[in-house]
Amino acid sequence: MNTTNPFLLKGYRDASLFCDREDETQLLITNAKNGANTILYSIRRMGKTGLIYHVFSQMNKEKKWNTIYIDIYATQNIEELTNQIASAILQTFPEKETLGKKFMTLIKGLSPSISYNEISGIPEIAFNYNQPKKYESSLKELFNFLDTQNVSVLVAIDEFQQIANYPEKNTEALLRTIFQSLKNVFFIFSGSHKYMLLEMFNSAKRPFFSSASPLFLTNINKEKYATFIEQLFKQHKKQIDEESILFILEWTRVHTYFTQAVCNKTFAISEKKITIKTVYDAVNQILKEQENIFFQYRKLLTASQWKLLKAIAKEEIVYHPTGNAFLSKYKIGSPASAKRSMDALIEKEMVYSLEKPEGSAYLVYDCFLSRWLER
Numbered sequence: 001m002n003t004t005n006p007f008l009l010k011g012y013r014d015a016s017l018f019c020d021r022e023d024e025t026q027l028l029i030t031n032a033k034n035g036a037n038t039i040l041y042s043i044r045r046m047g048k049t050g051l052i053y054h055v056f057s058q059m060n061k062e063k064k065w066n067t068i069y070i071d072i073y074a075t076q077n078i079e080e081l082t083n084q085i086a087s088a089i090l091q092t093f094p095e096k097e098t099l100g101k102k103f104m105t106l107i108k109g110l111s112p113s114i115s116y117n118e119i120s121g122i123p124e125i126a127f128n129y130n131q132p133k134k135y136e137s138s139l140k141e142l143f144n145f146l147d148t149q150n151v152s153v154l155v156a157i158d159e160f161q162q163i164a165n166y167p168e169k170n171t172e173a174l175l176r177t178i179f180q181s182l183k184n185v186f187f188i189f190s191g192s193h194k195y196m197l198l199e200m201f202n203s204a205k206r207p208f209f210s211s212a213s214p215l216f217l218t219n220i221n222k223e224k225y226a227t228f229i230e231q232l233f234k235q236h237k238k239q240i241d242e243e244s245i246l247f248i249l250e251w252t253r254v255h256t257y258f259t260q261a262v263c264n265k266t267f268a269i270s271e272k273k274i275t276i277k278t279v280y281d282a283v284n285q286i287l288k289e290q291e292n293i294f295f296q297y298r299k300l301l302t303a304s305q306w307k308l309l310k311a312i313a314k315e316e317i318v319y320h321p322t323g324n325a326f327l328s329k330y331k332i333g334s335p336a337s338a339k340r341s342m343d344a345l346i347e348k349e350m351v352y353s354l355e356k357p358e359g360s361a362y363l364v365y366d367c368f369l370s371r372w373l374e375r
């Protein structure tokens, strides 16, 4: 891979490769400094994780602040959550440093096993308790430790909706109790399942009710993205014309990951001068590369779900998926069966809905799949 390609396809490098998000960054920082937790959510691949790292890179410049990133996507229960959190703290405060030494002493008192990842060399902590209750008390100790170090700590828990899937149904209540007692630790709860996260934070019955202020991440401003793209090409001695940039942003619906991917490919295959022809080549190559995945999707869906998906892609955006005009245009069948297919497609995250002034709008989630189906 060409490592000088400035259009990242994962992670975060530095502010120069990061487009805009100034208001969001400011809000997250202001919230933390004023003791407010934030719930950061968006559809997939909009840039939540990147934004967290961007905020962290700014916060880390301040002496008083420490930042800890914890991704809990792969955790299935409270045991794995505890391990993940402990490992993230250890990775943030290496054993060589004072805080790290203190943390190690605490950890050893909790009798864990510590291993080092063979490839990355990163330390991983695992507690093996017989009684589930012990995880709860360890979690409490981990956060109390962070709370009493004479520093402020901003913790981001990414893919936070995952805790709703744990078999331990009291996890939400437990975390809420622990988090509430902290004075120097502040949180960003981030995730993608809009309804799940909203339900978790807005339903009066749930423990996290009104405990965090929401930030819904949407598309980057189109003009700002256009300037960003032009500049990055220019800095690498490549010239891209306006038509090409506008085509990219249109074709990817300014959905961050997809925009990055098309820019990345365009950069990779281009010479010094880029015109629309290069961009067409780039998107064709991407769709070709993804084709096998698209065929897999088809296998996972019923014939009527696939038909509905294709119809949505062809329309690009659908407002009345059970309305007569749409159903008869694509010969989809009855409103009831269309509704069933739609629910399934949303459940499988093949389609997402967007609230617009005109009402709910439906789009194919994966922009590349959408463009491929459209053809």
Ligand SMILES: Nc1ncnc2c1ncn2[C@@H]1O[C@H](COP(=O)(O)OP(=O)(O)OP(=O)(O)O)[C@@H](O)[C@H]1O
Pocket: 008, 009, 010, 011, 012, 017, 018, 019, 020, 021, 042, 043, 044, 045, 046, 047, 048, 049, 050, 051, 192, 220, 256, 257, 260
């Ligand atoms: N502001 C930005 N400027 C440029 N690239 C960005 C920006 N934000 C995110 N990216 C890039 O876009 C891609 C998707 O971003 P990211 O992984 O942060 O999204 P996400 O919302 O966390 O996705 P998921 O829901 O899948 O976890 C990554 O390649 C990332 O490097």
Ligand SMILES: [Mg+2]
Pocket: 048, 049, 050, 158
């Ligand atoms: Mg993410």
